[in-house]
Amino acid sequence: MKKFNIKTPDQGIKGALQTKIDLKTKPPGSLGSLEALALQIGLIQQSTSPQIHQPHLVVFAADHGISKEGLVNPFPQEVTFQMVMNFLSGKAAVNVLANQHNLEVTIVDAGVNYNFGALPNLVDQKVDFGTKNYLYGPAMTRGQCEMAIEKGANLVNQIAAKGCNTIGFGEMGIANTSSASLLMHHICQTKLEDCVGKGTGANPEQLKTKLVTLQKVLEKHQQVNSKDPMELLATFGGFEIAQICGAMLQAAENRMLILVDGFIATAALLVANQIIPEIHAYCVFAHCSGEKGHEAMLEYLKASPLLKLGMRLGEGSGAAVAFPLIQSACTFLNEMASFESAGVSQKSN
Numbered sequence: 001m002k003k004f005n006i007k008t009p010d011q012g013i014k015g016a017l018q019t020k021i022d023l024k025t026k027p028p029g030s031l032g033s034l035e036a037l038a039l040q041i042g043l044i045q046q047s048t049s050p051q052i053h054q055p056h057l058v059v060f061a062a063d064h065g066i067s068k069e070g071l072v073n074p075f076p077q078e079v080t081f082q083m084v085m086n087f088l089s090g091k092a093a094v095n096v097l098a099n100q101h102n103l104e105v106t107i108v109d110a111g112v113n114y115n116f117g118a119l120p121n122l123v124d125q126k127v128d129f130g131t132k133n134y135l136y137g138p139a140m141t142r143g144q145c146e147m148a149i150e151k152g153a154n155l156v157n158q159i160a161a162k163g164c165n166t167i168g169f170g171e172m173g174i175a176n177t178s179s180a181s182l183l184m185h186h187i188c189q190t191k192l193e194d195c196v197g198k199g200t201g202a203n204p205e206q207l208k209t210k211l212v213t214l215q216k217v218l219e220k221h222q223q224v225n226s227k228d229p230m231e232l233l234a235t236f237g238g239f240e241i242a243q244i245c246g247a248m249l250q251a252a253e254n255r256m257l258i259l260v261d262g263f264i265a266t267a268a269l270l271v272a273n274q275i276i277p278e279i280h281a282y283c284v285f286a287h288c289s290g291e292k293g294h295e296a297m298l299e300y301l302k303a304s305p306l307l308k309l310g311m312r313l314g315e316g317s318g319a320a321v322a323f324p325l326i327q328s329a330c331t332f333l334n335e336m337a338s339f340e341s342a343g344v345s346q347k348s349n
């Protein structure tokens, strides 16, 4: 298994950053969360003039063995490959929202149950044609899990080599809210019923079946070690979740700013955070999803999401929508006048 080397950013520059923020022509603290964001980005980049370069969203797609039974997912499995085609034609939610802010989008086949052949804009990182059904055994082997992590990490290195320092991750995989719920249950030690939500729109009866089914999955895997993130990921994960986990770990090692999307992307981070908790300093939490469980997941991570719009889509759509706030944080820090430069009097005391 690849070892990641993630260090909390050196705090030496913190005083200079805070002073620069406080000397802007505004009452102290009046830019609220943008000030915290500017401080965080400055620390990550070790600069009092941080810059966003080549911002990028990577969408990892994969299928889930469980989805074939239709017990946990309102939509059928083939929607995963159909949505990949939609991403490639540039017309899905994540495409249009990313285009709005000039975010580059890369689409990855992490393990879709479909043979795409060679498509020019699809990155082939297929581990397998979907995971196994975890009702009957682990979703993937340990080897597949490690491979997925490495593939995600390698892609981030390729993107970083082109000059990107800000990256978000999205996902597509019918039934993946179930994987995210199971991972959450074990890592956050939250009751299963508080981790399981409507996903793509389960009605009350479907939600009950989803919960009963996932309870059976937990019973099948009673022996799983909640303290072993790789075992959890291999048992309950998806190839897209595992690739996002590796991608996030690599992005933090590379000192990139990570935009964390919704329920499923945050579940990937839960695993990454259990592997190396220092990853936290590199994460900006884009939004609180409308999916039940996300708020508690964010609380577990002591994360303050930038937005709460009731979005519950995934794909990286929340990361795309929050991106301009990152730009605003850098812009005020770099361009706003100071009391001295503008000749504005500071408060008397």
Ligand SMILES: Cc1cc2ncn([C@H]3O[C@H](COP(=O)(O)O)[C@@H](O)[C@H]3O)c2cc1C
Residues within 6 Å of the ligand: 072, 073, 074, 075, 079, 083, 171, 172, 173, 174, 175, 176, 177, 178, 198, 199, 200, 201, 313, 314, 315
């Ligand atoms: C058309 C469509 C587009 C999507 N884009 C993201 N998801 C989202 O929904 C799926 C998870 O929900 P569940 O666990 O209920 O299947 C994931 O693919 C996720 O990215 C979509 C779902 C659908 C149907």
Ligand SMILES: O=C(O)c1cccnc1
Residues within 6 Å of the ligand: 177, 199, 200, 261, 262, 263, 264, 265, 289, 290, 291, 294, 311, 312, 313, 314, 315
């Ligand atoms: O918050 C998310 O990422 C989410 C919620 C429901 C379905 N798909 C994704």
